[in-house]
Amino acid sequence: MKRSNVKIMRGLLRFMNGMYGYMSLAILLGVIGFLCSILLTLWASMMLLTLLGFSFSLSFMTCSVLLLVMAFVRGFLRYGEQACNHYIAFHLLAQIREQVFAALRKLCPAKLEGKGKGDLIAVITADIELLEVFYAHTLSPIAIAFFVSLVLVILFYQFHPLFALWAFASYVIVGIVLPMRISKMTKDIGMRQRQASGALSSFVLDRLRGLQEVLQYQQQQPLLWTLKERFVELNTLDEQFKKASGKAMGMTNVCIMTLSMGIFVLGAFLYEQQIISFAQVLLAFILLFSSFGPVVALANLGTTLQQTFAAGERVLSLLEETPQVEEVHAGKWVSGSEMQVDHICFAYEEEMILKDVSLQVPFGKTIGLYGRSGCGKSTLLKLLMRFWDVEQGKILLGDVDVKKINTKALRQKQSYMTQETHLFHDTLFENIRIAKADATAEEVIAACKKAHIHEHICSLPKGYDTMASELGDSLSGGEKQRIGLARAFLHDAPLLFLDEPTSNLDSLNEAKILLALAQDEQKRSVVLVSHRASTMKLADTIINVEKGWKPCEQ
Numbered sequence: 292m293k294r295s296n297v298k299i300m301r302g303l304l305r306f307m308n309g310m311y312g313y314m315s316l317a318i319l320l321g322v323i324g325f326l327c328s329i330l331l332t333l334w335a336s337m338m339l340l341t342l343l344g345f346s347f348s349l350s351f352m353t354c355s356v357l358l359l360v361m362a363f364v365r366g367f368l369r370y371g372e373q374a375c376n377h378y379i380a381f382h383l384l385a386q387i388r389e390q391v392f393a394a395l396r397k398l399c400p401a402k403l404e405g406k407g408k409g410d411l412i413a414v415i416t417a418d419i420e421l422l423e424v425f426y427a428h429t430l431s432p433i434a435i436a437f438f439v440s441l442v443l444v445i446l447f448y449q450f451h452p453l454f455a456l457w458a459f460a461s462y463v464i465v466g467i468v469l470p471m472r473i474s475k476m477t478k479d480i481g482m483r484q485r486q487a488s489g490a491l492s493s494f495v496l497d498r499l500r501g502l503q504e505v506l507q508y509q510q511q512q513p514l515l516w517t518l519k520e521r522f523v524e525l526n527t528l529d530e531q532f533k534k535a536s537g538k539a540m541g542m543t544n545v546c547i548m549t550l551s552m553g554i555f556v557l558g559a560f561l562y563e564q565q566i567i568s569f570a571q572v573l574l575a576f577i578l579l580f581s582s583f584g585p586v587v588a589l590a591n592l593g594t595t596l597q598q599t600f601a602a603g604e605r606v607l608s609l610l611e612e613t614p615q616v617e618e619v620h621a622g623k624w625v626s627g628s629e630m631q632v633d634h635i636c637f638a639y640e641e642e643m644i645l646k647d648v649s650l651q652v653p654f655g656k657t658i659g660l661y662g663r664s665g666c667g668k669s670t671l672l673k674l675l676m677r678f679w680d681v682e683q684g685k686i687l688l689g690d691v692d693v694k695k696i697n698t699k700a701l702r703q704k705q706s707y708m709t710q711e712t713h714l715f716h717d718t719l720f721e722n723i724r725i726a727k728a729d730a731t732a733e734e735v736i737a738a739c740k741k742a743h744i745h746e747h748i749c750s751l752p753k754g755y756d757t758m759a760s761e762l763g764d765s766l767s768g769g770e771k772q773r774i775g776l777a778r779a780f781l782h783d784a785p786l787l788f789l790d791e792p793t794s795n796l797d798s799l800n801e802a803k804i805l806l807a808l809a810q811d812e813q814k815r816s817v818v819l820v821s822h823r824a825s826t827m828k829l830a831d832t833i834i835n836v837e838k839g840w841k842p843c844e845q
């Protein structure tokens with residue numbers, strides 16, 4: 292459910308701890324700075340009026356000196372205010388980014404499986420960046436506008452109480468009523484714009500990944516049309532937003548002119564009644580006209596704030612999303628390496644995928660799973676890894692429920708090779724070493740030899756230093772698969788889960804890999820999913836998933 296702007300603000304203010312000192316300094320410098328610039332105009336006007344024959348308590352000379360000092364000081368004050376605001380903003384953005392990455396790690400992999408990756412990228416990059424507007428250009432300007440307006444109303448009171456009343460009403464109109472009205476005008480456009488931009492990122496990323504399919508099935512033209520449609524949609528929203536901003540700016544200027552003229556008319560009336568002098572009328576008009584700066588900053592926020600709040604909503608939602616599986620930090624460390632699946636049931640959504648499944652994974656044995664596509668083999672491996680939690684029944688490692696085992700300990704005990712090996716934008720060496728951060732070069736090479744990919748890597752011009760992205764699609768499915776296996780071998784865990792490890796290999800490489808696995812059989816338990824009968828020969832027990840997860844005769 293979409294939360295209110297006040298709730299979003301409260302959520303974003305949570306991050307402000309430790310920054311209130313800088314914020315107070317920014318407000319102080321901002322208030323003095325704005326007063327300096329308003330007084331600059333006032334003294335300059337007094338100097339002009341002195342030349343025209345009016346007399347004031349301050350002499351022409353004093354005004355000139357004050358003018359110079361104020362102009363000089365104003366620059367430093369403005370710099371100080373902006374420095375404080377941006378220190379706060381960028382410090383907090385770094386903190387928020389850190390928290391978002393921590394949240395993503397917790398949500399991974401279950402909650403992220405169905406999410407658009409492009410949209411996530413938009414949240415991590417553009418949306419967080421937009422929060423700078425809130426921390427650097429929203430909080431202190433509100434306080435500055437309040438204090439500056441207060442001082443000015445007191446100043447107007449020195450001229451005449453009616454002037455003070457008029458000034459108060461003017462600041463409320465430009466600084467509160469207008470921003471609220473503008474905010475209402477741009478309501479929803481900000482959120483729709485952020486969502487459309489996230490959806491477009493997701494769409495482009497998705498189609499780039501499937502570029503080969505697009506080319507093969509000649510989908511270029513429909514893809515271009517769809518892209519065009521989405522750009523048009525985003526442009527329309529941008530246009531609506533810009534129109535609303537322009538309208539808001541126009542409304543603000545009209546208000547300022549009308550209110551300034553109003554004080555002039557009021558002054559003329561008081562002058563006619565001989566209550567104040569003509570110089571006071573002029574000065575009150577100039578003072579009001581030149582003092583809208585801080586409240587105009589708030590009026591301008593009316594449009595940008597909607598986008599900022601939309602970005603804030605998306606960032607806060609991501610931070611508050613509850614993970615499908617809670618990581619265990621203060622749980623148990625187990626010594627055993629055999630696993631037991633005990634009458635488990637599991638459904639991703641409505642449809643039950645695994646119903647009352649039980650099986651044993653004894654140490655030193657290989658369990659083979661086979662059955663039609665979609666019957667839940669990979670799902671069982673994900674449950675063994677505790678990427679998802681079972682709804683009924685238990686999965687035990689040793690004799691401890693996996694839900695009670697420290698997640699770190701569980702990860703150390705298990706290696707999981709998925710159907711698709713993802714290569715990061717890094718060297719092949721580092722790509723393999725992610726399986727064991729402190730692995731030596733010898734260990735990496737040994738794992739690659741076992742996975743029969745060492746020779747291929749050595750044949751590349753830069754060997755293990757070849758960047759994975761340079762290879763792109765030129766790395767065959769089988770080669771990628773063997774890199775995945777090298778990772779699993781390097782991790783060297785007592786439990787190894789292999790999901791179609793040989794599906795892309797030729798018979799020769801398959802035989803070599805199976806031999807390597809067979810040689811290690813006494814060291815670990817293996818759960819092997821495969822559609823290949825030749826690979827299944829490795830298994831000590833073969834389980835037919837479709838026939839009630841029962842071992843079948845070999």
Ligand SMILES: Nc1ncnc2c1ncn2[C@@H]1O[C@H](COP(=O)(O)OP(=O)(O)OP(=O)(O)O)[C@@H](O)[C@H]1O
Nearest residue numbers: 404405639640644663664665666667668669670671
């Ligand atoms: N994250 C998910 N959310 C919803 N449904 C899912 C998710 N992952 C898998 N499924 C569905 O669960 C069912 C079992 O999928 P699973 O990948 O376990 O099958 P499988 O037996 O390993 O198939 P294959 O042999 O093709 O790899 C499928 O119908 C699949 O569409």
